[in-house]
Amino acid sequence: MATAVETLDKLERRITISFPISEVQSEVEKRLKVRARTAKAPGFRPGKVPMKMVAAQYGYQVETEVLNDKVGQAFSVAANENKLRVAGYPKIEPKNTEGAVEGSLAFDATFEIYPEFVVGDLSAAEVEQVKTEVSDAEIDKTIDILRKQRVHFHIKGEQGAHGDGGEPVAQNGDRATLDFVGKIDGVEFAGGKADDFAFVLGEGRMLPEFEAATLGLKSGESKTFPLAFPEDYHGKDVAGKTAEFTVTLKKLEWAHLPEVDAEFAKSLGVEDGDLAKMRADIKENLEREVKGRVKAKTKDSVMDALVKAVEFDVPKALVEQDGQRLAEMTRQDMAQRGMNVKDVPFPPELFAAQAERRVRLGLILAELVKANNLQATAEQIKAQVEDFAQSYEDPQQVVKYYYSDRNRLAEVEALVLEENVVNYVLGKSKVTDKMLPFDELMGNNAQ
Structure with a gap:
């Protein structure tokens, strides 16, 4: 049985559930008898283990299962009878035995219910409806992106089917392949050295000082320069410190973008x-x-x-x-x-x-x-x-x-x-x- 629903807060409610101990004991005995059919113990054949031993081994577990089932069923019945829309799971706690009916168990179920509300007049609600047009300019930009995705690089300064790319001097858009070594207080640091490292100038992949030092170099040329790592640099060992880098440009390539033609x-x-x-x-x-x-x-x-x-x-x-x-x-x-x-x-x-x-x-x-x-x-x-x-x-x-x-x-x-x-x-x-x-x-x- 369940008591009347108590209102604790705007959405919080409580119901006290109780049922006779005899019902629990009866159900526990039934389930233990079922367990006894397959129970195993040293010195006994399966299904022949004495009930006292079965109860000692499984009694607490079965009693807990029965109590959970009884409380859950009783709560579900009470919620349905009171037409409650329960939100989430109830918190179940044993009730103080004072005032409890002799020979019965009582539990408090504390829970929340769904709020009752209606969506009223929306005429005053303000909504922004976004609109965007796709013009020729957007199509042209997309074509440029697609061209860059299909870029081919050629040695700068060497004549080829598409030209020589102009003066063999590193400029934005060129791909530079170089060796570099960085030192802090004259000592090389982890991650500060690489051979045949390639990157495209102007893409922002490298720190600004690094790109600036590479610009204007020709293949075979070297340059030494200071580089200050930002305080928030991902490499904690060098963040906020100033290193001295030496770069040697080994190869310089210019970017050939495909023509917008039938093949493209x-x-x-x-x-x-x-x-x-x-x-x-x-x-x-x-x-x-x-x-x-x-x-x-x-x-x-x-x-x-x-x-x-x-x-x-x-x-x-x-x-x-x-x-x-x-x-x-x-x-x-x-x-x-x-x-x-x-x-x-x-x-x-x-x-x-x-x-x-x-x-x-x-x-x-x-x-x-x-x-x-x-x-x-x-x-x-x-x-x-x-x-x-x-x-x-x-x-x-x-x-x-x-x-x-x-x-x-x-x-x-x-x-x-x-x-x-x-x-x-x-x-x-x-x-x-x-x-x-x-x-x-x-x-x-x-x-």
Whole structure:
């Protein structure tokens, strides 16, 4: 049996559960008899071990299992009878025996419930809808990037099929191969020496002083110069110190970028080498990328608006669970990147703010979907999968990939559901269009 529900806080509740000790004892005896059928002990055949020995060996474990089952069943019944939507797991504690019914066991179950709220009028909610255009300039920049990805290097100053690259002097854009040695107080340091080290000048791979010293050199020339390592340099042994480097340029190559011609177009998968078709394909791919990023930014704006528009208390238990989940996801991600995080603590409280927002949004979205029938339809899921598949060589294979796994399909369903919510909010709120430059949307990745 269970007592009436006590309200401890806004969302915290408590129920006292009790049941006769005789029920526990009876169930323990039944389970021990089942165990006795296969129990083993030295000097006895299986199934012939005396019950006293079976009870001594398994009694505590079985009693714990029975109590857990009894309390769980009783709590579930009480929650259903009181129409409680329990958030997280209840905290079960033995109740003080004072005032308890003789011959019975009593436990306090303390728990939280889901908040009751409605998503009201959203007409005052402000949402920013991002828009970005893909112009010829963006296509040209992308072509330049594709050319650089297919660059060929030739010895500078030597005549070849594509020319000699001009004066054989190191300039930005050239690939320099050199030997170098660095010393601090006249002593070489770890990582400060290399032979046949190659890098492209002007890409920012090396420290500015190193690149500046290499510029203007000809093959075979050497130069000695001071280099001050930044205080936050990744090499702790040299961070904040000044070294003396000597570099010797061994080989200098100039970059030959392929011409934008039919052969270039064919290298990008345009079989007939048509340049107009190549540009159209590039534009289509850019627009697909832009579409995804624009949707993501608009979705973020919608979620921000919902968090501001709907206020309610969030169950602490759900926030703690999500914080633990985020901590574990972070640990796994860092481990996959090759970082040794075995003994690194990841306190869930570090993720509390993010977890609280995620839980809040999850509850708001669930309420919006339920109240406005925004569930993802089979047609929408199919359309989303087909859209994903369009950017692959064999779209039908990608469609099969998603439909062969319920978990993958569930992820698509969640995306569609979110999109349904976003479209619903956009139709109800105060929407402001914002034109975002292409480079800004792409995080300057197109530069």
